[in-house]
Amino acid sequence: MxxxxxxxxxxxxxxxxxxxxxxxxxxxxxxxxxxxxxxxxxxxxxxxxxxAAKPETVQKVKDIVKEQLALSADTALTGESKFSDLGADSLDTVEIVMALEEKFNISVEEADAQNITTIQAAADLIDDLVLKKPAAEAS
Incomplete structure (x- = not known):
């Protein structure tokens, strides 16, 4: 689920x-x-x-995860895909979070970053943080 x-x-x-x-x-x-x-x-x-997060957010997260973990383009990822199952260690997860912060122009708190274990969890958090950004920052 x-x-x-x-x-x-x-x-x-x-x-x-x-x-x-x-x-x-x-x-x-x-x-x-x-x-x-x-x-x-x-x-x-x-x-x-x-x-749930927007489908385009989920797709962007999938693309970033593939790039950060050097996965082949044909690797099938779903929202339920766990970073650890894809071979990510804690350093890889930190790098994924940093890439997400840069791509979406957001800042992820350390406590929130520790709860990101799947693509869907990352996308949900991103959409939530983007919605909470003040209008001046969002543009």
Whole structure:
């Protein structure tokens, strides 16, 4: 199963209205799953929305991984491809992250970099970081 980036929103049960939830869900085309749950320790409901990275981001990550690991052009990669299964060690993974930072003009925190183990995880993080960039930096 593909790794998905996740955003969680909490609402107090009495304040939930379908119109408010629909306002949150303005771009449904990126949604992979939507789940509702209740925390044991509170009376609030939790709305969890998961979005997968854009296909073009996944493809760019695949291209960078192939280049950094000197894989042949016909090597089949998927979003679930693990860097370690492709022969990457920790130094290779650092070099992949550095190449991704340069390609997408982003900065990946060390804690986030340690969680990048698959192509999909890298693409999800990239799309998330690009969305969070201020408009002046994005151009």
């Amino acid at each position: 593909a790794s998905l980036s996740t955003t969680s929103l909490s609402f107090k049960a009495p304040s939930i209205q379908s119109t408010r939830i629909s306002q949150v869900l303005r771009t449904p085309s990126c949604f992979q799953s939507i789940a509702f749950g209740r925390f044991r320790s509170s009376k609030s409901l939790r709305l969890q929305i998961s979005c």
